Each structure stands twice: as C-alpha cells, then as structure tokens.
Amino acid sequence: MNLLDPQGPVAAGNSTILVDSVFIMLVIVVPTIIAILGFAFWFRASNPKARYQPHFVYSGRVEMVVWSIPALTVILLGGVAWIGSHQLDPAAPVPGTGSPVRIQAVSLDWKWLFIYPDQRIATINTLTVPAGAELNFQLTSSSVMNTFFIPQLGSMIYTMNGMVTKLNLRADNEGKLQGLSAHFSGDGFPDMMFDVNVVSPLAFPDWVATTARTDAVLNADTYKKLMQQGIEKGRPVYRLDDPRLFDLIASQHIPPGPGPELASEAGRPHSGGHDAR
Amino acid sequence: MLGKLDWSAIPIDQPIPLVAGAVVLVAILGVLTWVVVKGHLPYLWGEWITSVDHKRIGVMYILLASVMLLRGGSDAIMMRIQQAVAYQSQGYLPPEHYNQIFSAHGTIMIFFVAMPFVIGLMNLVVPLQLGVRDVAFPTLNSVGFWLTATGALLVNVSLVVGEFARTGWLAFPPLSELAYSPGVGVDYYAWSLQISGVGTLVAGINLVTTVLKLRTRGMNYLRMPMFCWTTLASNLLIVAAFPILTATLAMLLLDRYLGFHFFTNEAGGNVMMFMNLIWAWGHPEVYILVLPAFGIFSEVVSTFSGKALFGYRSMVLATMAICVISFMVWLHHFFTMGAGPDVNAIFGIASMIIAIPTGVKIYNWLFTMYGGRIRFATPMLWSVGFMVTFIIGGLTGVLVAVPPADFMLHNSMFLVAHFHNVIIGGVLFGAFAGFEYWFPKAFGFRLDERWGKAAFWFTFLGFYVTFMPLYIAGMLGMTRRMQHYDVASWRPWMIVAAVGVAVLSIGVICQIVQLVVSIRNREALRDRTGDPWDGRSLEWATSSPPPVFNFAFNPDVRGEDAYWEMKARARQQSLEHEVPEYQDIEMPRNSPTGFVCAFFATIMGFALIWHIWWMVILGGIGAFATFVVFAWRDHDEYVIPAEQVAAIDRVNIEERRSLVSMAGAV
Numbered sequence: 001m002n003l004l005d006p007q008g009p010v011a012a013g014n015s016t017i018l019v020d021s022v023f024i025m026l027v028i029v030v031p032t033i034i035a036i037l038g039f040a041f042w043f044r045a046s047n048p049k050a051r052y053q054p055h056f057v058y059s060g061r062v063e064m065v066v067w068s069i070p071a072l073t074v075i076l077l078g079g080v081a082w083i084g085s086h087q088l089d090p091a092a093p094v095p096g097t098g099s100p101v102r103i104q105a106v107s108l109d110w111k112w113l114f115i116y117p118d119q120r121i122a123t124i125n126t127l128t129v130p131a132g133a134e135l136n137f138q139l140t141s142s143s144v145m146n147t148f149f150i151p152q153l154g155s156m157i158y159t160m161n162g163m164v165t166k167l168n169l170r171a172d173n174e175g176k177l178q179g180l181s182a183h184f185s186g187d188g189f190p191d192m193m194f195d196v197n198v199v200s201p202l203a204f205p206d207w208v209a210t211t212a213r214t215d216a217v218l219n220a221d222t223y224k225k226l227m228q229q230g231i232e233k234g235r236p237v238y239r240l241d242d243p244r245l246f247d248l249i250a251s252q253h254i255p256p257g258p259g260p261e262l263a264s265e266a267g268r269p270h271s272g273g274h275d276a277r
Numbered sequence: 278m279l280g281k282l283d284w285s286a287i288p289i290d291q292p293i294p295l296v297a298g299a300v301v302l303v304a305i306l307g308v309l310t311w312v313v314v315k316g317h318l319p320y321l322w323g324e325w326i327t328s329v330d331h332k333r334i335g336v337m338y339i340l341l342a343s344v345m346l347l348r349g350g351s352d353a354i355m356m357r358i359q360q361a362v363a364y365q366s367q368g369y370l371p372p373e374h375y376n377q378i379f380s381a382h383g384t385i386m387i388f389f390v391a392m393p394f395v396i397g398l399m400n401l402v403v404p405l406q407l408g409v410r411d412v413a414f415p416t417l418n419s420v421g422f423w424l425t426a427t428g429a430l431l432v433n434v435s436l437v438v439g440e441f442a443r444t445g446w447l448a449f450p451p452l453s454e455l456a457y458s459p460g461v462g463v464d465y466y467a468w469s470l471q472i473s474g475v476g477t478l479v480a481g482i483n484l485v486t487t488v489l490k491l492r493t494r495g496m497n498y499l500r501m502p503m504f505c506w507t508t509l510a511s512n513l514l515i516v517a518a519f520p521i522l523t524a525t526l527a528m529l530l531l532d533r534y535l536g537f538h539f540f541t542n543e544a545g546g547n548v549m550m551f552m553n554l555i556w557a558w559g560h561p562e563v564y565i566l567v568l569p570a571f572g573i574f575s576e577v578v579s580t581f582s583g584k585a586l587f588g589y590r591s592m593v594l595a596t597m598a599i600c601v602i603s604f605m606v607w608l609h610h611f612f613t614m615g616a617g618p619d620v621n622a623i624f625g626i627a628s629m630i631i632a633i634p635t636g637v638k639i640y641n642w643l644f645t646m647y648g649g650r651i652r653f654a655t656p657m658l659w660s661v662g663f664m665v666t667f668i669i670g671g672l673t674g675v676l677v678a679v680p681p682a683d684f685m686l687h688n689s690m691f692l693v694a695h696f697h698n699v700i701i702g703g704v705l706f707g708a709f710a711g712f713e714y715w716f717p718k719a720f721g722f723r724l725d726e727r728w729g730k731a732a733f734w735f736t737f738l739g740f741y742v743t744f745m746p747l748y749i750a751g752m753l754g755m756t757r758r759m760q761h762y763d764v765a766s767w768r769p770w771m772i773v774a775a776v777g778v779a780v781l782s783i784g785v786i787c788q789i790v791q792l793v794v795s796i797r798n799r800e801a802l803r804d805r806t807g808d809p810w811d812g813r814s815l816e817w818a819t820s821s822p823p824p825v826f827n828f829a830f831n832p833d834v835r836g837e838d839a840y841w842e843m844k845a846r847a848r849q850q851s852l853e854h855e856v857p858e859y860q861d862i863e864m865p866r867n868s869p870t871g872f873v874c875a876f877f878a879t880i881m882g883f884a885l886i887w888h889i890w891w892m893v894i895l896g897g898i899g900a901f902a903t904f905v906v907f908a909w910r911d912h913d914e915y916v917i918p919a920e921q922v923a924a925i926d927r928v929n930i931e932e933r934r935s936l937v938s939m940a941g942a943v
Contacts, residue, residue, distance in 0.1 A: 001753055001754030001755075001764060002753055002754065002766070003685050003686075003752050003753070003754060004752065011685070013681060014681045014682065014684055014685045015685065017679060017681045017682050018676065018679075018681075018682040018685060018686070021676050021679050021682060022676060025672045025675060025676070026672070029668050029669070029671075029672050032639065032640075032643070032668060033665050033668055035643055036639075036643055036661065036664045036665055036668075037661075037665070039643060039646045039647050040646055040661050043582070043647065043648065043649050043650065043651050044651050044653065045583075045650045045651055045652050050650075051648065052583070052648065052649070052650050053584075053647075053648030053649075054583060054584050054585075054648070054649075054939075056584070056587070056644075056647065056648040057584060057585045057586070057587050057588075057589070058587070058588060058589075059644075062587075062588070062640075062644055063588055063591055065640075066588070066591075066636070066637050066640035066641065067591075067633070067637055069636065069640070070632055070633040070635075070636030070637065073632075073636075074630060074632060074675075077629055077679065078625075078626040078629055080679060081622055081625040081626055081629070081678070081679045081680060081681075082622045082625075082626065084679060084680065084681040084682075085618040085619075085621045085625065085680040085681065086618040086622065088680075088681040088684065089617070089618040089621075090613075090684070091615065092618075143451065143457065143542070144452040144457055145451070145452070145548060147613060147687070147688060149754075149756070151685065151753075151754030152754075154684065154685065155613075155681075155684040155685070156613050156685070156687060156688075157613055157614075157615050157684075158611070158613055158614045158615065160548055160614075161451065161548075162543075163549075165614070165615040166615065167615075178754075178764070180754070180756060181756070182687065182688045182689065182756040183688055184376075184444075184445050184452075184758040185452060186376075186443070186452060186457065187372040187373055187376065187443070188372070189372075189758065189759075189760070190372075190759045190760050190761050190762060193762075193763065193764075252542070252543070256451075256456075256542040256543065258456070259456045259459070260457070260459060
C-alpha cells in the first residue's frame with residue numbers, strides 16, 4: 001500500500017506532487033534548521049570568539065529576505081497546488097484503453113458494496129477491475145460517512161448518505177491491491193479493508209460472466225439485510241436485480257441504515273428520523 | 278427520577294476504566310482527607326478556590342492542565358500499545374473501548390490540556406507584563422476557570438458512569454447522531470464542551486479587554502511585549518471562534534435531544550454543514566493554541582540571548598496576519614469531499630499563505646539569537662527544540678495543504694504525525710518553556726535545571742521516535758483510528774512508535790520529579806531578586822511571587838523591553854531610588870461566585886446528559902441565582918493601606934540591589 005509505489009496515473013500524479021513539494025520545501029527548510037543549530041551553538045554565552053551585538057535588532061535587508069524566502073516558496077508551491085488541483089481533480093476524466101467501467105460504490109456499516117450497473121453484478125469487499133480501462137466511480141453511503149481509498153491508485157473521496165461523489169481512476173498493472181475506508185465510521189471500521197483485483201482486459205469479461213451466474217440476487221430486500229451493522233469476512237457476489245439500485249440508495253428512496261440495534265434501549269425518546277419517509 | 282441513569286451505567290465488566298477510576302477516586306479522597314486533617318481547608322478555600330487574583334487563577338489553570346495531561350497521556354500510551362499488538366488480532370482493547378480512548382485523548386488534549394495551559398500562562402503573566410494590578414474582570418476570570426474545570430470533571434466522570442463518545446474528538450455526524458450513537462457518550466462530549474466553552478469564551482473576553490484597556494502608563498501598543506501581542510491575537514480568535522463551536526454543538530444537541538434535523542441524514546439535514554462549521558472554529562483553534570506559544574518563545578529567545586527581539590514590528594505584523602488569515606482556510610480539512618478544483622486550490626493556497634508569517638517568525642527568532650549571548654537554561658532548550666521540530670511540522674503542514682497530496686494523506690497516520698508535530702513541538706514545548714521560565718515568578722524559587730534538562734531531552738527524543746514512524750506508516754497507506762489491522766508493513770512502525778511513547782513518558786516522569794525535587798530544595802533554589810533570568814519585561818520588575826497588587830506603583834514605560842531599559846538607565850546614571858510616596862491600593866475581594874456557579878453547572882451538565890430533568894432545573898436555577906447574588910453585592914473591594922504597601926515594596930527594592938544584569942553593560 002506504499003504511496004510511493006503508484007499503480008495508476010492518478011496515484012502517480014499525486015505522489016509526484018507530494019515528492020516535488022517536499023523537495024521544494026526542503027531547499028529552505030534544511031538550511032534554516034542548520035542555521036538555527038549553528039547560530040545557537042556559535043553564540044553560546046561560553047564562546048569568547050562570538051561577538052555580542054545587542055543592538056542588532058532591526059535590519060531592513062534581513063527583513064526583506066526573511067519575508068521573501070517563504071513568500072517565494074509559497075508562490076512556487078501555490079502554482080503547483082493550482083495546476084495540480086485542476087489536473088488531478090477527482091472528477092476529471094482519466095482516459096484509458098477500452099470502454100470505461102462504471103462502478104457504484106456504497107459504504108455500508110461496515111463493508112463496501114460495489115455495484116457494476118452495466119454488468120448487472122455486485123460484490124462485497126472485492127473490487128475487480130480491468131487493467132488500463134478508465135474506472136468511473138460514483139459513491140455514496142448507506143449511513144455514516146466513510147472515505148473510499150485505494151492508496152496505490154490515488155485520490156481518496158468521501159462517501160455521504162444522500163449525496164453522490166465522483167471519482168475517476170485507472171489501474172495500469174495487473175495484480176492485487178488493497179483499499180480501505182479512510183474515515184472513521186464506528187466499531188467495525190478497521191474491517192472495511194477491501195481487495196482490489198486488477199485483471200487483464202481479456203479476463204475481466206470472463207470474471208463478469210462467472211459472477212453473473214451466481215444464485216444470490218441483490219435487490220432492495222437483500223440490500224436492507226446488508227445495511228445491518230456487521231462485519232463481512234467472506235467475499236459474497238450477487239446478480240444485480242435492478243440497475244437503478246444505486247440511485248434509489250443515493251436519493252434516499254431506500255432509507256439510511258438503521259445503526260445499532262436498540263432492543264433494550266429504553267432511553268430513546270425521539271424517533272431520531274427514520275420516520276422521515 | 279434518575280432519567281436514563283441506572284446501575285448498568287457502571288462498566289462492571291470493563292476492568293480498565295473501573296480500576297483507573299477507582300485509583301483516581303482514592304487519590305482524590307486521599308488528598309481531600311489530608312487537606313481536611315491537616316487543617317488546610319480554610320487556606321485552600323480562602324486563598325485559592327475563591328481567589329480572584331489572576332496569578333492564582335493562572336496557577337490553577339496550569340495545575341488542571343497538568344493533571345489532565347496525565348489522563349490524556351495515559352490514553353495515548355494505551356492507544357500506542359493497542360496498535361503495536363493488534364496486528365492480525367484484536368489486541369487488548371475491544372473497539373467500543375478503543376474508540377472511546379482516542380476520542381477522549383483528542384478532546385482532553387485540546388480542550389483540557391493545551392487550552393488551560395496557555396490560558397493559565399496568559400492569565401499569570403499578561404497583567405504583570407502590562408504593568409497592571411489584575412485582569413479587567415477578576416471575578417469573571419474565576420468563573421471562567423471553574424467552568425473549564427467542570428468540563429474536565431464531566432469528561433472524567435464518563436470514565437466510570439456511562440461512556441464517552443466513540444466518534445473521534447470532533448464527533449462528526451451522522452455517526453454522532455442519535456441513530457448511530459444512541460448512548461450517552463456524545464452527550465458527555467457535547468455538554469462538557471458547552472460548559473467549558475463558556476469558560477473559555479469569558480476568559481477570552483477578559484484577556485482581550487485587559488490588553489486593550491488596562492495598560493500601564495506609556496505602554497502603548499508597539500511597546501507591549503510580544504507575548505501580550507500574541508495573547509491579544511489568540512483571544513480575539515477565541516472571542517470570534519468559540520461562539521461558532523457553541524452554536525454547532527447546540528445544533529447537534531438539538532438533533533439529539535429534540536429530534537431536529539440539522540445534521541441528520543434525513544429531512545434535509547446536512548452533514549457537510551457540520552464539517553464546515555466545526556472547522557470554521559477548529560482551524561482558528563489551532564492558532565489560538567499556537568500563537569501564545571509563539572509569544573512565549575519570543576520572550577524566552579530574547580531573554581536568554583540577552584537581546585531585544587529581532588524585527589519586533591515584523592513580528593507584530595506576522596502575528597496579526599496569522600490571526601486574520603486563520604479564519605480563511607478551514608476548508609483544507611476536507612479537500613476530499615469532492616468540491617471543485619477551484620475551491621480546493623484557493624483554500625490550499627490560502628493555507629500556504631499562513632506559512633509566510635510563520636516562517637518570518639522563525640527567521641526573526643533566528644536573528645534574535647544572532648549576535649546574542651545565549652544561555653542554555655531549560656526554557657531556551659525547549660525553544661531551540663521547538664524551532665527545529667516546528668519547521669518539520671510546518672513542512673508537512675504545507676504539504677497537506679497541496680490538494681493532490683492531501684488526496685493521499687488525508688486522515689492518514691501521516692496527518693496524525695503532522696498535527697502532533699505542531700501541537701507537541703509547538704504548543705506543548707511552548708507551554709513547558711513558559712512553565713520553566715515563569716515558575717520562579719509564580720513561586721519565588723527556580724526549578725531544578727538537571728531534571729529540567731533531562732525532561733527536555735527525553736521528551737524531544739521521545740517525540741521523534743514516536744511520530745517519525747507514524748509519518749512512514751501514513752506513507753504506507755495506514756489510516757488513523759484503526760483498532761486492529763492485517764497489513765504486515767505497518768507493524769514495525771507501530772512497535773517503534775510504542776517504544777517512542779515510552780521514552781516520552783520518561784520525559785513526563787522527569788518533569789514530575791523535577792517539580793518534587795525543586796519543591797524539596799526550594800530554599801537552595803530561592804530567587805529573592807524577582808529577576809532570576811536577567812529579564813526584559815515588567816513581570817521581572819516586581820518580586821517573586823509578586824504581591825497581590827503586583828506593583829506598588831504602576832510602572833512608567835518608555836520603550837520596548839520596559840524593565841531592561843529601567844535596569845540600563847539605573848546602571849548608566851547610577852540613579853538611586855528616590856523615596857517614593859506610597860498610597861493605599863484597592864484590590865477586588867475574593868469571591869466564591871466562580872466555584873459555586875461551576876458546582877451548579879456540573880449538576881446541570883450531569884443531569885442533562887442523563888435526562889434527569891428536575892436536576893437540570895435545580896442546577897440551572899442555582900447557577901443563575903449565584904450570578905444574581907454576585908450582581909447585588911455591596912462591597913467588592915478592600916484597601917491595602919499605604920504602610921503595608923511600603924513595607925512590602927522596600928523588601929523588594931533591597932533584594933534587587935544585589936542584582937547583576939547585562940543591561941546597559943555594552
């Protein structure tokens with residue numbers, strides 16, 4: 001999951017900016033640290049060679065330099081930030097070979113649901129994608145906030161109930177990667193890690209065909225079971241019944257996840273909101 | 278009768294909080310018994326609890342911060358051990374407990390350690406530096422302190438009665454809403470911060486008024502010590518930002534208690550509105566903490582270099598620039614919400630702009646040392662350690678202000694390392710520097726230098742061993758708040774970090790030993806001159822500890838570094854003190870208002886958390902009645918007769934003759 005070992009263009013862009021920015025700053029940070037330690041050592045009270053200059057308390061030239069150095073650095077870095085923000089905007093297209101793959105990700109308590117609306121399949125905690133193709137993610141949450149993040153593919157993004165965020169990525173090399181939730185979401189949060197299988201563009205249709213033959217069906221009823229709080233250790237797959245499922249979730253036509261079971265909780269005087277529709 | 282409160286609130290099945298709570302309870306009862314048996318209670322009540330003296334209140338703030346530092350530090354140790362052992366296992370802390378610990382750690386360290394520590398130092402020092410007798414509103418000052426203590430108390434009560442929030446220290450909805458956090462944890466969190474937030478706000482109003490309205494003769498704005506400037510900036514931020522926190526938490530509480538929908542998923546609630554509001558407070562908050570630390574370093578570096586602060590006006594400008602810009606950058610805390618590139622870039626660049634005045638400050642301290650005659654007493658060690666450490670934290674801070682880099686680092690262990698880098702390396706080092714520097718002023722004897730230096734080196738090294746591995750873990754994709762994990766490459770760094778926290782703990786132990794050793798050797802460490810460091814500002818012009826009225830005469834200030842100039846003038850013109858004409862001094866009477874008010878606020882807060890409505894009304898009426906009684910008071914001042922003032926001041930002048938200063942020597 002090393003950020004400096006990117007497996008796609010977005011992560012490569014992010015980590016290049018990360019490394020470049022560090023080097024730009026090191027150019028002034030290292031000499032400054034050396035100067036601090038050097039001045040502190042040389043001007044120690046016990047050093048008879050150091051000249052005591054109690055009246056050196058203002059110098060226009062020094063002031064000019066000390067305001068300029070950080071200002072120039074920030075101008076340079078500001079340029080990097082401006083250009084980088086636009087080039088690496090999560091919603092910006094990431095052209096790839098072959099047709100883009102649409103993936104709709106839903107963070108559940110505490111698992112990831114990946115819906116492939118065009119392939120009419122869905123998976124839990126496993127994301128299988130073809131190498132080289134543009135991946136168009138739409139993301140939302142069934143209940144609390146989470147953050148979708150595959151470190152080696154780059155750019156994390158929030159998932160929020162009732163809202164849809166967009167993210168485009170591409171994986172360049174076949175192999176196994178790992179993703180995770182990067183926003184604390186409750187007791188099962190650490191178990192929201194998911195596998196990312198990057199397969200060859202030829203193997204992807206085969207995987208889709210195999211997956212589509214499964215007996216399990218994802219519809220509003222099975223989704224409501226998935227929404228219950230819990231950890232999923234297995235890697236279940238589903239046929240997708242209604243390709244509009246994601247829209248129903250994002251538009252809150254399917255109400256948000258129920259949260260903890262409150263069988264014995266007497267002190268919950270207000271409905272809190274599940275009566276909203 | 279007791280709302281939601283019943284026996285199930287006591288976590289009988291969880292030994293760790295129960296034992297910890299029991300130990301604390303025994304310790305408190307032990308201290309109380311000792312106080313009562315030894316007959317110290319009247320002294321404690323009369324001289325401290327009801328005191329409206331800014332110095333005593335400052336000391337009590339710092340005491341509160343120190344005690345809470347131990348609590349927050351214990352949480353930190355537990356977290357680091359958990360992450361070191363919880364590789365492919367559950368570790369020793371179940372999620373519901375671990376999640377409370379990191380939430381409590383953040384809440385405590387920010388609100389009940391960093392805040393009271395800096396507010397305590399400002400309280401103690403600023404009126405002395407301004408050459409005045411007290412803050413603008415002495416009784417309000419006491420109220421502010423005791424309300425902060427109430428908040429701290431409620432957080433600690435949650436350890437054994439009920440639970441604390443399991444949502445992280447900012448309690449983001451919808452996780453913190455009733456649907457997903459039905460327990461009392463979030464209520465403990467919110468009511469503690471509401472009550473202590475009122476305390477912080479009144480402290481802010483008080484200090485702003487003090488700096489703006491109560492300065493001694495000749496102390497115009499551009500002659501104020503840098504610590505007064507940073508106090509002004511920091512407290513302006515408190516006055517502007519804390520109402521946002523109060524309003525945001527009030528909305529969350531309305532959601533939780535009365536079924537409102539400010540931040541819920543349903544019925545038009547908006548989670549991101551909470552994010553925006555909480556960070557509109559939260560980002561200024563970090564400058565509220567670090568600006569006073571900058572002020573402390575300015576005083577310390579200048580004093581121990583034997584030079585006036587380099588580029589004073591530039592420093593003032595930089596301080597006020599930080600004060601203003603800090604309100605314009607909050608969105609950098611959630612670049613990853615998917616706002617457009619323009620929004621992200623603008624807030625990214627605005628965040629970087631804060632680095633300019635901050636960088637200028639570093640260079641000005643650097644040039645203050647240049648040409649100085651630097652004495653490496655403990656406060657100076659903390660300051661040099663700060664400068665080096667803070668630059669690294671600044672670098673990583675600017676790095677996460679670059680949106681594309683933040684898309685990789687947001688919420689990661691890298692971020693955790695960054696903000697500990699600036700809060701420990703900046704605020705805590707500053708607080709310790711101030712503690713060592715002003716301790717002799719507050720108590721009249723110095724702290725033991727050997728233990729002080731040991732504390733510095735262990736803390737300094739411990740910091741690097743703890744947090745550098747977290748930077749690396751972040752670069753390896755590790756996110757924060759993981760109760761357990763299965764990624765092998767993270768493991769070694771978590772183990773190193775656990776070793777680091779052990780080294781840090783040794784630093785804290787050295788600090789405690791230093792305090793004990795110094796109190797025992799106080800006669801040997803006694804400072805009779807009131808000016809142990811060859812100081813430059815007015816707090817050193819009075820005796821240590823200062824008399825209750827601070828100064829027999831309001832000092833007459835004729836330039837920057839007021840006391841240094843007095844010393845220089847005295848030396849050059851060998852002027853002896855003319856025999857001054859002493860006058861009666863009126864000082865505010867002590868008042869139990871603050872303590873009584875906080876007592877009722879505690880009852881009210883506890884009752885609100887547990888829905889015990891009759892007790893809420895009782896507490897509310899009690900707190901209000903206390904104010905009314907105070908407002909109807911007849912005599913709020915007493916007179917210290919001139920003869921007594923004269924006697925106290927003559928002793929101080931006598932002792933000061935022995936003083937050897939570099940002032941005026943060159």
